Amino acid sequence: MPALVNYRGDDDYHTGGSLCSKDSTRFLSIYGSPCKRQRISDSYSLFLEEEKKPSIEVLPDVLLYEILRRLPGGQARSASACVSNRWLTILSNVRTSEMVHEPSNDTEMVQENDGFLTRCLEGNKATDRRLQSVAVGTSARGGLGKLSVRGSNKVTKIGFTAIAHGCPSLKVLSLWNVPSIGDEALIEISKECHLLEKLDLSHCPSISNKGISAIAQNCPNLSSLTIDSCKNIGNESLQAVARCCPNLQSITIKDCPNVGDQGIATLLSSLSSVLKKVKFQSLSITDFSLAVIGHYGKSITNLALIGLQTASQKGFWAMGSAKGLQSLTSLTVVSCYGITDLSLEAIGKGCGFLKQILIKKCCFVSDKGLVSFTEATESLECLHLEECNRVSQQGILGSLKSKLKSLTIVKCMGIKDFPQETPEFTQCGSLRSLTIRDCIGFGNTNLATFGKFCFELQNLELSGLCGITDSGLSSILENCQAGLVKVNVSNCLNLTDKVVVDLAKNHGGSLKVLNLEGCRRITDESLVSVADYCLLLTDIDVSKCCISDNGLHCLSEGVQMGLQVLSVSGCSKISNKSAPFFKKLGETLVGLNIQQCHLISSSLVDSLIENLWRCDILY
Incomplete structure (x- = not known):
């Protein structure tokens, strides 16, 4: 009483x-x-x-609020939040600025809210209660800096109001597949979290221009914005960002049907001096937007244009001919029918500092356009071609330049393996990385041609090339003077132990990564050579090879001292006899893959897990 x-x-x-x-x-x-x-x-x-x-x-809520906001520190607040849902709700609505820090004898250290904590809530774990707990728990422990909510339909304005009140230090907010979140949540965030720098929205159909405009008006530090598959966000949002976010450096817009030329033009023209990274994908923009990019994109360093079906050759030609992309160093163009030989040449002439380009699924690019482009770009270092079927080996060889360091060719069906006159490449000694992947027409003749000028190669990937044999690969191994560091010949079915032995003998002093996955003619003999010559090897994959216990025995007795990753997945001849070899190798291993090794018992797996406690084991 x-x-x-x-x-x-x-x-x-x-x-x-x-x-x-x-x-x-x-x-x-x-x-x-x-x-x-x-x-x-x-x-x-x-x-x-x-x-x-x-x-x-x-007590009524108003009095309980006055009591709880006077708690001496974060530990006391967190403990009080556990009392009941009512207390949690009240505490989560206390703004950091409203907390009364009264003198106390508590020895708890009070930290400033610098916003270095990160929280990620996914699926069923993403609820309003959980967000309220995050708001209370992080408010006095350095402050929440990054929040990610993924795949949930259980969060509402209530949870984000708590985050807004308790986490004014929030700088990064990411929402993916959260249909229950609407404009009200973003408005609450915008009222309190004025330090927000990065906003990432993906598959959020309930968010519209109203929410984005609120963020733009109240968060002037916004420097990165991503909008992906948000059907109710359109030009009005981009115009608000253009007016109110003078620090925006990165913009990504994907699959937003209401975004058009008007929004893109306003954004590019207003932020021409600060915008550096731009990615537009699956948008209904026309040649006008591309012309604006070419004229106003003077600060853009990275540009990605993907799936722009309504842009024609005229737009891409105008983008290059405007010569405004003078800072552009990286260009990605995927599934754009407007990229033709003519427009590609114009881009090469207009982007004088371009260092790397990726062209994928551009069916109108041929040898002529590729050669003209590379002749116009003096600074090009990385060339990546994927699914460009009008490009042949003639165009690829003709595009090699003195400064080119990396060449990647993937699924280009126009490449055929037949003899041809090789141009002079005495000036092309800069190539460090060569990747040829899944080009079914690529064979020994093509490989021998590359072997004539690949003197400085360090990284070599020849993946899924059934047309190459030991003799073709040997031409490159013999000519590489710098020493190969990474070699990937996965799924090259016709390679044998002979070429692996040559590789180990000639490049064992530099080789660190070796991938032989799916080379079914590789046996224990290859592991014997690797064990004898590869001093620096840290990663080897012999999955689906003809490797047995004897091969692992030799590897465990080898000269390599720092093997960290070993994969023998699908090697049907490896059994429990390899237990001591696994344990010896496990002294340095951090990753071991023994999946689909059916002769390895569950008891051995348990033993390996117990003894190799520093190693991640896939089984």
Whole structure:
């Protein structure tokens, strides 16, 4: 009973304010006359039941709010939030600026809210209660800096209001597949989190221009914006960003049907001096937008144009001919029918500092355009061609330049393996990385041609090339003077132990990574050579090869001292006899793949997991 009188938590009786009439009657009936015996009524029994609850629970939310915001530190707030959902809700709505830091004897260290904590909530774990807990728990532990919510339909404005109130230090917000989140949540974030620098929205159909505009108006530090598959976001959002976000450096817009030329033009023209990274994908923009990019993109260093089906050759030609992309160093063009030989040549002439380009699924690019482009770009270092079927080996060889360091060719079906006159490549000694992947027409003749000028190669990937044999690869191995560091010949079915032995002998002093996955003619003999010559090897993959226990035995006794990753997945001849070899190799291993090794028992797997505790084991 004294708790009812002293519910404020101090030493004075409550003399002011008002108790409801029912409570007043109970109070007088209990304390009115100490000499008179009182009858226990139903009302009094109900009162006794209520008295069993903690006394502070009778306080209204407004008073409980005043108490909880005066808690001495983060530990006390977190503990209080665990009392009940009511307390959690009240604490999560206390703004950091409203917390009263009164002097106390608590030794807890108070940290400034610098925003270095990161939280990621996914699926069923992403709820309003969880967001409220994050808001309370991080507010006094350095502050929440990054928040990611993925794949949830259980979060609402309530949870994000808590984040807004408790986490003003928030700098990065990422929402992916969160259909229950609408403009109200972003508006709450914009009111409190003025330090926001990066916003990433993907598959959020309930967010519209209203929410993006609120962020733009209240978060001037915004430097990165990604909008992916948000059907209700359009030109109005981009115009608001253009007006209010002078620090925006990176913009990605993908599959937003309401974004058009008007929004793109306003964005590019208003932020021409700061915008550096631009990616537009699957948008209904026309040649006008490309011309604007070419004219106003003077600060753009990275540009990606993907799936722009409504842009023609004229737009890409105008983009290059405008000669405004003078800072552009990286260009990616995928599935754009407007990229032709003519427009590609114009881009080469207009982008004088371009260092790397990726062209994929551009069916109108041929040898002529590729050669003209590379002749016009003096600074080109990395060339990546993928699924450009009009390009042949003649165009590729003709595009090699003195400064080219990396060449990647993937699924280019126009490449055929037949003899031809090889141009002079005395000036092409800079190539460090060569990747030829899944080009079914690429064979030994093509490989021998590359072997004539690949003197400085360090990284070599020849993947999925059934047309090459030991003799073709040997021409490159013999001519590489710098020493190969990474070699990937996965799924080259006709390679044998002979070429691996040559590789180990000639490049064992430099080789660090070797991938032989799917080379079914590779046996223990290859591992013997690797064990004898490859001193620096850190990663080897012999999955689906003809490797047995004897091969692993030799590898474990080899000269290599720092093997970190070993994959023998699908090697049907490896059994429990390899247990001591695995354990010896495990002294340095951090990754081991023994999947689909059916002769390895579960008991051995358990033993390896127990003994190789520093190693991630796939089984």
